[in-house]
Amino acid sequence: MTRATFPLTRKAVLVEQPMYKFFATSIPAEVLLQVAFSDVMSAAIKPDGKGYTVNATQRARRDDRLRQIAAYIDREDSGFPNSIILAANYREDGLIEQDDDPSVAVRRWSVEEDGCGGYTITIPTADKLAAVIDGQHRLFAFAKSGREERLDMNLLCSVFLDLQKPYQAQLFATINSTQKPVDKSLTYELFGYNIEEEPDQMWSPDKLAVFLTRKLATEEGSPLRGRIIVAPQLDETLQAMAGEGNWKVSTAVIVEGIMRLFSSNPKRDTQLMLTPTRQSRAVLLKGPKDSTPLRSYFIAVNDNLIYTMVMNFLMACEDLFWSKAKPDSFITRAVGVQALFDVFRKQLVARSLANKDLRKDFFIEALAPASEIDFADEEFKKASSTGRTLIRKAIEAALAPPELF
Numbered sequence: 001m002t003r004a005t006f007p008l009t010r011k012a013v014l015v016e017q018p019m020y021k022f023f024a025t026s027i028p029a030e031v032l033l034q035v036a037f038s039d040v041m042s043a044a045i046k047p048d049g050k051g052y053t054v055n056a057t058q059r060a061r062r063d064d065r066l067r068q069i070a071a072y073i074d075r076e077d078s079g080f081p082n083s084i085i086l087a088a089n090y091r092e093d094g095l096i097e098q099d100d101d102p103s104v105a106v107r108r109w110s111v112e113e114d115g116c117g118g119y120t121i122t123i124p125t126a127d128k129l130a131a132v133i134d135g136q137h138r139l140f141a142f143a144k145s146g147r148e149e150r151l152d153m154n155l156l157c158s159v160f161l162d163l164q165k166p167y168q169a170q171l172f173a174t175i176n177s178t179q180k181p182v183d184k185s186l187t188y189e190l191f192g193y194n195i196e197e198e199p200d201q202m203w204s205p206d207k208l209a210v211f212l213t214r215k216l217a218t219e220e221g222s223p224l225r226g227r228i229i230v231a232p233q234l235d236e237t238l239q240a241m242a243g244e245g246n247w248k249v250s251t252a253v254i255v256e257g258i259m260r261l262f263s264s265n266p267k268r269d270t271q272l273m274l275t276p277t278r279q280s281r282a283v284l285l286k287g288p289k290d291s292t293p294l295r296s297y298f299i300a301v302n303d304n305l306i307y308t309m310v311m312n313f314l315m316a317c318e319d320l321f322w323s324k325a326k327p328d329s330f331i332t333r334a335v336g337v338q339a340l341f342d343v344f345r346k347q348l349v350a351r352s353l354a355n356k357d358l359r360k361d362f363f364i365e366a367l368a369p370a371s372e373i374d375f376a377d378e379e380f381k382k383a384s385s386t387g388r389t390l391i392r393k394a395i396e397a398a399l400a401p402p403e404l405f
Helices: 027-037 063-073 137-143 148-152 163-179 186-192 205-217 238-242 251-258 266-274 281-286 294-297 303-320 333-357 358-368 384-399
Strands: 010-015 022-027 041-046 052-056 082-087 109-115 119-123 130-134 154-161
Touching: 022 063, 022 119, 027 041, 027 137, 027 148, 027 163, 041 266, 063 137, 082 163, 130 137, 130 163, 130 205, 130 333, 186 251, 205 251, 205 303, 238 281, 251 333, 266 281, 281 294, 294 303, 303 333, 303 358, 333 358, 333 384
Parallel strands: 082 154
Antiparallel strands: 010 022, 010 119, 022 154, 041 052, 082 130, 109 119
16 A cells, blocks of 8 residues: 555546536545545554554444455455545535635645646645535445555546535435446446456356346257347347347346356355466365355356256256246246246255256256146245245145155
8 A cells, every 4th residue: 555645646537518517637535534524434554564454423324334345355356436426625614615715625625637638636735524415334444454555446426516515315215226227137247248258267146147038049959049038139140149038037037047056155256266366266175164955066167067957957947837927927027937947956956966967858847746736826926035935835745755856
């Protein structure tokens, strides 16, 4: 970590919008921890000068969230392309620093044109004169990072000068009420975009699940071809393929169904594989115990076995359930497909491995007793989580005891 000296200058770009004018710049995390605060949190250098502590003011801080973000900061691939929004020249007591007093003026953040079409922001002192409008957990998580060098990371900032408190509140409310959460299926699609560019032994649970889901969505003979809603809707080929199915589920349903076969905590696994540097799946052998049924095959990079077993299970589901499902059957809805994956994970994978039988016929024989259940029945018309449980329990109740396999 390089301790900042003041005054500090940073290049900036003027951004003018209908209601606001602000400056986009990059500021090291270590500097922001010194000069920024929020109504909830601030950071202070430890007495020994090594690292920071985070303090709360109006209400309890989210330590759990800070730790989660700090763990991400410590990863090899950490990055924050979205900006931290600051209101400069605003004190912790709520008063804007005025420039009519010479002793105050020297503390104010200022901006000057650089003569080349850009601007220069000057931060004259380490005084806390930058209120964080948005991004406080992102920023203050750096105080909990286990890698001191991460404090040198430059963070994108949108700096507003002399923005009154009511406008700060309005801006915060606008940001946090109009932004919609990213669709989980789109997240998985975007997350896995570069899978083929990496060695398969480096794939995290998320990436393998995305890869296998894509195969199931596109491969000839797959019972899910044309039935998985693929997030990037601008791809005409994928759109046409998705139009082939008579019922559909989201990418997220299949990705998560597959992923839970070999990881009970994919976020933790990814963390282990990326901290402190990128490592292969083998590093998970040193991690916490995970009892998911195909865990050892995932770590051993036996992806072909995983895919073969999943494919044959799904083909059995097609023959026994989906091909003869009524239009209003819940077995072809998200809850039904999720319930089938639950039965697969909890009941059938272990039986298949014990019998050394991955064939479609094995899964047909195992699931056949449940094939007469009417999943269009009124009892399954429950809220999504309840309906999923009801379907799973109905199938499990119909299956033959494990000792018969």
